[in-house]
Amino acid sequence: MTWQHRCAVVALLGMLSGDALCDQPRVETPSGTFLGGTHISKRQGRTVYTFTGIPFAKPPVDGLRFTYPLPYGEHKEIFNATREPPPCLHWDNLRGRGVVGKEDCLYLNVFTNRIPPPPDYYNTQPTIAFLHAGTWMAGSGGDGLFQPDYLLESDVCVITVNHRLGPFGFLSTEDPEAPGNYGLMDQIMALEWIHENGRYFGCMNDSVTVMGSGAGGISANLLMLSPKTRGAAYHPDDHALLHKAISHSGTAYSPHAISKDAKVQALKLSKVVGCPTATSKELMSCLKMTSPDKIVEAIPSLYLWDDEPLPFAPVVDKWQGPDAVIPDEPHHLIKHREFLQVPWLVGTNKDDGAFRVQDILKDSVLTEQLNTHWDKYGPILLDLDETSCKDPVEVSKTIRKYYLGKKKFGYESSKSFVEMMTDRFFLYPTDHATKDYARYLKSYQTYRYELVYSGRKSFLDLLHQENPHETVASMLGSAVSNPRFQNSRDSHGWGVSFLDELLFLFPSSKLDFVYKQDFKADSASQVSTHMLMLWSNFVKGSDPTPVLNGWPEDISPWGAWWEPFVNGYLYYLRIDPEMESSDVPLKEETMQFWEGLPLFENRDQNVIRDEL
Incomplete structure (x- = not known):
């Protein structure tokens, strides 16, 4: 009983x-x-x-x-x-x-x-x-x-x-x-x-x-x-x-x-x-x-x-x-x-690094230190030391020049700063890991994505709401925004930042809305509905867009085909209302730049290639 x-x-x-x-x-x-x-x-x-x-x-x-x-x-x-x-x-x-x-x-x-x-x-x-x-x-x-x-x-x-x-x-x-x-x-x-x-x-x-x-x-x-x-x-x-x-x-x-x-x-x-x-x-x-x-x-x-x-x-x-x-x-x-x-589903958000950049740029002292003492603080910011590369200062200079040229750190160069931090800490490590995993994987599949769509709220909004200092600043009208992003559709002004993918997959008690479960609703609800379907399909059957009996193989019952990321075919799903698998490697030229740096994680590149 x-x-x-x-x-x-x-x-x-x-x-x-x-x-x-x-x-x-x-x-x-x-x-x-x-x-x-x-x-x-x-x-x-x-x-x-x-x-x-x-x-x-x-x-x-x-x-x-x-x-x-x-x-x-x-x-x-x-x-x-x-x-x-x-x-x-x-x-x-x-x-x-x-x-x-x-x-x-x-x-x-x-x-x-x-x-x-x-x-x-x-x-x-x-x-x-x-x-x-x-x-x-x-x-x-x-x-x-x-x-x-x-x-x-x-x-x-x-x-x-x-x-x-x-x-x-x-x-x-x-x-x-x-x-x-x-x-x-x-x-x-x-x-x-x-x-x-x-x-x-x-x-x-x-x-x-x-x-x-x-x-x-x-x-x-x-x-x-x-x-x-x-x-x-x-x-x-x-x-x-x-x-x-x-x-x-x-x-x-x-x-x-x-x-x-x-x-x-x-x-x-x-x-x-x-x-x-x-x-x-x-x-x-x-x-x-x-x-x-x-x-x-x-x-x-x-x-x-x-x-x-x-x-x-x-x-x-x-x-x-x-x-x-x-x-x-x-x-x-x-x-x-x-x-x-x-099976591994893995990916990044287009502006993951904004999470760190906005924290630095709202502090004028930190910003000035990067501008005047890059040789000292740049290697620390980019997590470069003698265990990471042979010459941390020179590598940090090379990275800064690639992304900012001669521009100073500040709101006018914030997009370049976000891109630099995103590529260093999120995109390149993910690109490197998925390529290696796909190369040595004998069974199952890897599925890669990039979230490029900004929803109704960002994790940065939640973070500022939770931080007592940010709450006071907001009440006083002195919360920092980013003028370089003011023409973009996201309310917080920093693009698609770190943890933003979770707001499409999890409702938050800190927000006063939920996304509709409807492909015909607003664009953000469409993205949420699609992501939940793809993620749950993967959890249930290891494939986010499986072929269904009775459906033609050239028509997806899921509104899109998420092609696997395999050695030689580096597909990734671009997550926005269109939901298309791209067969063009993500930021290929930039990834080659990072592969060429004398970083610790790059030291075995030639050995790996020689063994293929």
Whole structure:
């Protein structure tokens, strides 16, 4: 007898009329019994079952700080999964909030539109494991900015995940005392929880798509490369923790994907908080005893200029041998086909770099420093140092000249500045990664896109709304706009920026509108409707525009054909109301410019070509 039937019987007997336990959705799993909540979806008015704040690992506090996560184990009592989980402890420079979150933060949230009946738990839906953005330093799986209603209305299950951030997630002394990659291992632990428990909530455990933007997109790609997902093989097997991946504006080739000076940053942090640094053991013993807030408050002192460079990120831990999380540089793993071969949907937004540029240009001091001391600050801004290239200053000069010529940094040159930052941190790493992945992929397909259409709102609008300093500026009428973009249709004036793709896929509680589910509605709603159809098709069947029985092969039932990105045929989908697959490589001449630079990620180009 199901819990619904039991509640009905109890109500008929007049024993527990109105009892809260019977009013709430209830799921019984091997890990315990969970009570959830419900809400009505934004457009279709469907019932959504929500189970929030479920711990998937033991709290990483005290002796478990700076260690790999441990399974939470079984809940002996009924767990009320209706509380909003706290974000992981971090310094929030993004929204100007200072110290935010808690160390006890390893929770996930399950959103589903059906709870299957026992004992067979049939009719479950494909699962999206969503990993948040935040450059490894900030963010949360449940911060209220995005809700998964659109995707749930497309009949997929969505599970959002917290993982440790900053030093708590990625500090490494590059030895057994602090191996690093704790945040990645948190993600893997969450995938293991999904594998064991997902189907009881209506979420398929044998069709899991890892999806994210920025650091979440990088994470999705790194998880494809990690043997910890049981993926160091040509084909997925019954034990693989993921089966498809979606990377928005971030891949394992991104400059921020891998730390190349992890031990240096660990030593710097230790000195700031007053810990001894003679040995890794002394260092880590002290950090484990240090107040967590004191550690977080030390983060701003690690930056050399503004919020650069990124002090903590995943590390290559080859020295761990078979226990390595990332056993080699990503381009080496792909070159040697040591990755999980799964379908991959990957792409960028046309103006991803605007996210960073607008932050710099609104600060006259930062802008002036770039104009007068480029040799000092340019390499830092572009993430160039001796580990990235032989001569960081000369390379940074070459990049600036290519994009800005002799122009100064400012609003008059902002489009060129945005293009430079977009290409450095988003477009070229994505182009490089997808070409290598397609070249060495033996099974399945890669699908690439570029979002060029600006919707009714941008993530920058949400960011400014969330930041108390930006809110005050807006109220006083002094919020910064960009005159170079004033004739464009986007309200914020910065083009199609970082995370803007998510607003077509997720409604936001911070905005007072939802996109219509209609191909005949306004252009923005058309783009949203099309993207949701393509993304959900990929999640369900690995192909965003599959051929349907009864349809001619030259006519798409989806309004467009998204041709796969394969070696020799570098198609990508241009996302706008027209939705056309382009067979002309994206910014080919500019990508050749980046390929010619003496960057770390380019050092094996000739070796790779010679082996083809």
